Amino acid sequence: MMRDWVERFFQRLAIEKGLAANTQKAYQRDLLRFLGYLEGEKIPLPRVGETELASYLHHLRQAGLSARSVSRAVSCLRSFFRFCLEEGVLSIDPTSHLQSPRFRTRLPHALTFEEVEKLLSASAGQSVREIRDKAMLEVLYATGMRVSELVGLPLNSVELVVGYVRCMGKGSKERIIPLGSSAIFHLKRYLESSRSHLLKGKLSPYLFVGSGGRALTRQRFWRMIGVYSRRAGISKRVTPHTLRHSFATHLLERGADIRSVQMMLGHSDISTTQIYTHVAREWLKEIYLRYHPRA
Numbered sequence: 001m002m003r004d005w006v007e008r009f010f011q012r013l014a015i016e017k018g019l020a021a022n023t024q025k026a027y028q029r030d031l032l033r034f035l036g037y038l039e040g041e042k043i044p045l046p047r048v049g050e051t052e053l054a055s056y057l058h059h060l061r062q063a064g065l066s067a068r069s070v071s072r073a074v075s076c077l078r079s080f081f082r083f084c085l086e087e088g089v090l091s092i093d094p095t096s097h098l099q100s101p102r103f104r105t106r107l108p109h110a111l112t113f114e115e116v117e118k119l120l121s122a123s124a125g126q127s128v129r130e131i132r133d134k135a136m137l138e139v140l141y142a143t144g145m146r147v148s149e150l151v152g153l154p155l156n157s158v159e160l161v162v163g164y165v166r167c168m169g170k171g172s173k174e175r176i177i178p179l180g181s182s183a184i185f186h187l188k189r190y191l192e193s194s195r196s197h198l199l200k201g202k203l204s205p206y207l208f209v210g211s212g213g214r215a216l217t218r219q220r221f222w223r224m225i226g227v228y229s230r231r232a233g234i235s236k237r238v239t240p241h242t243l244r245h246s247f248a249t250h251l252l253e254r255g256a257d258i259r260s261v262q263m264m265l266g267h268s269d270i271s272t273t274q275i276y277t278h279v280a281r282e283w284l285k286e287i288y289l290r291y292h293p294r295a
Contacts, residue, residue, distance in 0.1 A: 009079075074099075081094060110250075111243070115236070119137065119232045129198070135190035135194075136221065137243070140240060140247075142247075143183070143247070144244045151206075151215065153208065160187060163178060163184055169266035175264070195209060199212070200213065258273055
C-alpha cells in the first residue's frame with residue numbers, strides 16, 4: 001500500500017512540480033532513504049513526528065551528508081508529507097515546523113573578461129573540430145547556458161537572422177536567449193564549413209555533433225574546455241559552469257538588471273541569481289580600491 005502512495009508521489013513530482021530530471025532522482029533517493037530508515041527503526045509512517053524527524057536529520061548528519069544535501073532532504077520530506085496530508089493518508093503534517101539547516105552559499109567562480117578572451121582565442125583553430133569547439137564556447141559565453149542545455153540544442157533551436165537561441169532548461173521550461181554578433185558569426189561558420197564534415201553523410205537532430213553525427217556528451221565538452229583553458233595559460237580551474245558564471249557576472253558588472261539576467265539563466269528563483277550580485281560587488285570594491293584617490 002505504501003509503495004503505491006510513494007509511486008503516486010513520484011508521479012506528482014514529475015507532472016505537477018515541473019522538477020528537473022536530476023532533482024526528481026535526488027528526491028527519490030532522499031525519500032527511499034527516509035523510508036528505509038523508518039523500516040530499520042520500526043517506525044510506522046503515521047507515528048512520525050517532530051522527534052522522529054529530528055532523529056532522522058541527526059542520522060543524516062552522522063552519515064556525513066552536507067548541509068546542502070540535508071536541506072534538500074528536508075524539502076523532499078516537506079513535499080511528501082504535504083502530499084500525504086492532501087491525499088488523506090495522514091491527518092497531521094509533522095514537517096510544519098521543520099527547519100532547514102543553514103549552509104554557506106559558495107560564491108560562483110568567474111573568469112575576468114581578459115581570461116575569457118584568452119580562452120576564446122585559444123580555440124580559434126582551422127580544423128573542423130576546432131571550428132565546432134569555437135562556436136560552442138562562443139555560444140556558451142554569449143548565453144550562459146548550462147552544459148547539458150548546450151550539447152542538447154536541436155538544430156532548429158537557433159535563429160541566426162534575428163539573433164537568438166531557444167533553450168530547453170530545467171523542468172522542461174523553454175527560454176529565448178539573445179545571441180551576440182560574435183556567437184552568430186562563429187555559428188554560421190560552423191554550420192557552413194564544419195558540421196557536414198563531422199556528419200559524414202549522416203543525419204542528426206542536434207546542432208553540435210561529434211564524428212559520424214554522434215551527439216556530444218557533457219563529459220566530452222568538459223574535457224574539451226580543459227584543453228583550451230590550458231592552451232590559453234589560465235591557471236584557474238575552468239569548467240563549463242565557469243563560463244555560465246562569467247556570463248552572469250560580466251552582465252551585472254556592466255549594469256544589466258538582475259531580472260533580465262535571471263530570465264537568461266533560467267533561474268526559477270531570483271535569490272539564486274542574486275548570488276552573482278555579490279561577485280559584482282566584490283569587483284566594484286576592487287575597482288574602487290584600485291582607482292579612488294583616497295581609498
